[in-house]
Amino acid sequence: MTDQQSPERYQRFLRLFTSHEPAIRAFVRKLVPSRTDADDVLQEVAIVLWERFDDFQPEGSFRSWAYGIARLKALSRLRDMSRNRHVLASDVIELIAEKSEETDGQLEKERELLDQCFKKVPAKDQELLAMAYQPHVEIQDVAAMSGRSVRGFYQWLYRMRSMLSECIRRQLAKEVVQ
Amino acid sequence: MTPRFRFQELMQRYSDGVATSLEVEELCGELRNSEAARHEFITLLNLESALESVAAEWAAAHPQPIVISRRRLLPALPRKGFLVTLGLCLAIMLGYQWWTVQSNRVFATVENGTGVRELPGGTELRSEWIEIAGGTVELLTATSARVVIEAPATFRFDSPMRLNLVRGRLAADIPPSARKFTVVTPSGEAVDLGTKFGVDVPQRAEAEIHVFQGEVIAQASNGGQRKNLHSGEAFRLKSGAGSTRNLRSAAFIRPEEVRPLHAALSAGQPLKAETELGRLREDPSFVAILDFESPELPEGMFDSVQGRWPGSRAAEFNQATDYLRITLPQVGRWTQLTMAAWVRLNQLEDTPHSLLLATNAKGEIKHSLQWTIDREGVPQLLLSGTPVRSKAVATRETPESEQDRWIHLAAVYDAEHGRASLFVNGVLVNQGAFAKTHQLAIQRLVIGSPRTGVQRLSGRMDEFVLLGRALSHDEIRTMFETGNPYL
Numbered sequence: 001m002t003d004q005q006s007p008e009r010y011q012r013f014l015r016l017f018t019s020h021e022p023a024i025r026a027f028v029r030k031l032v033p034s035r036t037d038a039d040d041v042l043q044e045v046a047i048v049l050w051e052r053f054d055d056f057q058p059e060g061s062f063r064s065w066a067y068g069i070a071r072l073k074a075l076s077r078l079r080d081m082s083r084n085r086h087v088l089a090s091d092v093i094e095l096i097a098e099k100s101e102e103t104d105g106q107l108e109k110e111r112e113l114l115d116q117c118f119k120k121v122p123a124k125d126q127e128l129l130a131m132a133y134q135p136h137v138e139i140q141d142v143a144a145m146s147g148r149s150v151r152g153f154y155q156w157l158y159r160m161r162s163m164l165s166e167c168i169r170r171q172l173a174k175e176v177v178q
Numbered sequence: 179m180t181p182r183f184r185f186q187e188l189m190q191r192y193s194d195g196v197a198t199s200l201e202v203e204e205l206c207g208e209l210r211n212s213e214a215a216r217h218e219f220i221t222l223l224n225l226e227s228a229l230e231s232v233a234a235e236w237a238a239a240h241p242q243p244i245v246i247s248r249r250r251l252l253p254a255l256p257r258k259g260f261l262v263t264l265g266l267c268l269a270i271m272l273g274y275q276w277w278t279v280q281s282n283r284v285f286a287t288v289e290n291g292t293g294v295r296e297l298p299g300g301t302e303l304r305s306e307w308i309e310i311a312g313g314t315v316e317l318l319t320a321t322s323a324r325v326v327i328e329a330p331a332t333f334r335f336d337s338p339m340r341l342n343l344v345r346g347r348l349a350a351d352i353p354p355s356a357r358k359f360t361v362v363t364p365s366g367e368a369v370d371l372g373t374k375f376g377v378d379v380p381q382r383a384e385a386e387i388h389v390f391q392g393e394v395i396a397q398a399s400n401g402g403q404r405k406n407l408h409s410g411e412a413f414r415l416k417s418g419a420g421s422t423r424n425l426r427s428a429a430f431i432r433p434e435e436v437r438p439l440h441a442a443l444s445a446g447q448p449l450k451a452e453t454e455l456g457r458l459r460e461d462p463s464f465v466a467i468l469d470f471e472s473p474e475l476p477e478g479m480f481d482s483v484q485g486r487w488p489g490s491r492a493a494e495f496n497q498a499t500d501y502l503r504i505t506l507p508q509v510g511r512w513t514q515l516t517m518a519a520w521v522r523l524n525q526l527e528d529t530p531h532s533l534l535l536a537t538n539a540k541g542e543i544k545h546s547l548q549w550t551i552d553r554e555g556v557p558q559l560l561l562s563g564t565p566v567r568s569k570a571v572a573t574r575e576t577p578e579s580e581q582d583r584w585i586h587l588a589a590v591y592d593a594e595h596g597r598a599s600l601f602v603n604g605v606l607v608n609q610g611a612f613a614k615t616h617q618l619a620i621q622r623l624v625i626g627s628p629r630t631g632v633q634r635l636s637g638r639m640d641e642f643v644l645l646g647r648a649l650s651h652d653e654i655r656t657m658f659e660t661g662n663p664y665l
Contacts, residue, residue, distance in 0.1 A: 029230075092210055158190065165221070
């Protein structure tokens with residue numbers, strides 16, 4: 001058994017990757033236009049992280065290391081996509097990545113607070129929101145279920161996002177006061 | 179700089195995967211230049227990411243078939259048997275032939291593309307989706323219907339008699355040869371019965387139909403009622419009964435405006451206007467200038483729409499309570515004041531337009547200067563705080579040729595000479611004497627509804643200038659001539 005195949009190495013990697021996976025996913029999501037793109041990039045990132053795990057210094061930050069690889073993978077993906085889709089320029093992606101890393105702690109806090117805010121939404125609206133954010137969902141089907149036109153449903157989604165953002169802001173302010 | 183509203187719209191369109199190349203370019207520019215924009219962008223996508231995770235957890239906790247997509251029904255078709263499959267193949271073949279013929283037909287031709295580089299004059303339009311981010315395009319259909327579409331807009335012709343508009347503003351001039359010309363929007367359709375009419379499809383609300391002349395049938399989707407609209411009527415296409423609206427006569431760029439707008443753009447008027455505005459900003463008497471291009475828009479309730487130049491921004495006041503407020507850092511004391519603005523005003527039946535109410539910090543009317551234009555298009559300047567309310571009224575109405583289009587208005591208060599002067603398009607329309615004048619002490623400026631009466635502002639405002647001195651007639655004329663969007 002090579003060192004690469006050792007169960008200890010695998011478990012150590014799995015422990016680190018699992019604990020940082022939500023943050024890495026959120027980081028990638030800011031660099032690519034859609035959720036599907038983010039899923040694909042994340043998969044590639046996971047493979048590279050595993051292949052190069054020996055390069056990772058245990059005293060270093062796994063998250064920062066993963067962000068560096070995710071940034072390169074996202075840029076490569078965007079280059080491929082730019083042949084047939086409109087995507088942000090590479091220098092802009094670099095700026096977004098830099099700013100995301102700078103504010104990583106704050107953004108993580110906001111994602112945690114969304115759980116609390118989501119629970120405050122009426123059950124029926126929770127269901128609709130959850131359906132709208134399922135992978136590969138057809139938005140016209142969710143709109144039809146809600147009894148709204150597609151356009152009306154997008155307006156509703158926009159309002160819900162604004163309301164959730166406001167709730168997160170309020171919760172953050174409350175925590176600062178406490 | 180992109181206004182905040184526009185930036186949010188760009189981010190959402192990018193995130194929804196529907197942004198055009200020009201919009202992505204605009205978004206890149208903003209993200210490249212503004213740290214605040216990058217922060218806002220990251221916050222939005224962070225929320226998207228968190229919602230996707232929450233939705234995944236919700237689905238795991240509520241196992242059930244989520245939504246059956248219509249696309250997923252297709253594989254079941256072969257089980258319906260050989261005849262169904264054969265019928266489907268034939269239908270596809272015939273459909274393909276029909277589509278090939280249709281997609282090669284020219285439905286309309288671009289007459290003028292003002293500020294729309296991708297659609298120069300003479301461009302032939304077939305059945306294809308077209309997006310314009312800025313500017314105005316005038317089209318002539320194969321049935322001689324004349325249509326003007328103002329950006330931002332997304333549209334497609336299904337035939338010379340049927341136009342799909344999913345976003346944007348359209349004004350149509352329909353001759354008898356194109357009777358029953360139909361504009362289809364996401365919330366319903368407008369069928370012409372020989373008219374001039376406008377259709378407004380906002381980004382996040384139902385479409386509205388405005389009839390300037392003749393008759394239009396409005397039919398809301400989702401089982402809404404059919405309604406016949408006549409001259410001067412407007413209607414919002416909503417499911418159910420829909421709702422009547424006030425006619426916004428100046429909200430649409432009309433076909434007759436397009437050529438002079440195009441000529442002004444070609445003559446470099448935007449640069450002249452910008453240079454003049456820069457000069458006024460350097461004027462020692464500068465008090466306030468609003469060009470609505472800054473991302474930091476003033477406090478108030480108003481919409482952000484296209485201004486006089488392609489891709490520029492203006493404030494639009496639609497609701498009776500819409501307003502914009504500026505509070506100066508400290509009380510300004512002036513014996514002379516000049517106010518000027520480019521406006522596009524809807525015709526109001528009952529109330530005057532309130533262009534400006536300048537008061538002390540408390541907003542007290544008894545210490546105010548108010549600039550209005552009444553329903554006949556007559557500008558007025560009212561001074562309170564003297565024993566008698568003084569008023570200077572223009573001696574002429576705004577001529578019909580100046581209605582429902584961009585006009586330049588200016589007013590000069592001059593206590594040192596006890597008079598007020600009113601200008602329309604650089605022309606002095608009245609110079610009246612006030613019974614008594616005094617030094618003004620002003621800190622709060624309100625454009626639009628002052629919330630103290632029935633007055634309101636209905637229409638667009640692009641550029642507002644306030645200077646603490648009396649500009650000469652020549653200076654006012656220069657402001658008009660350098661900023662005039664029509665040549």
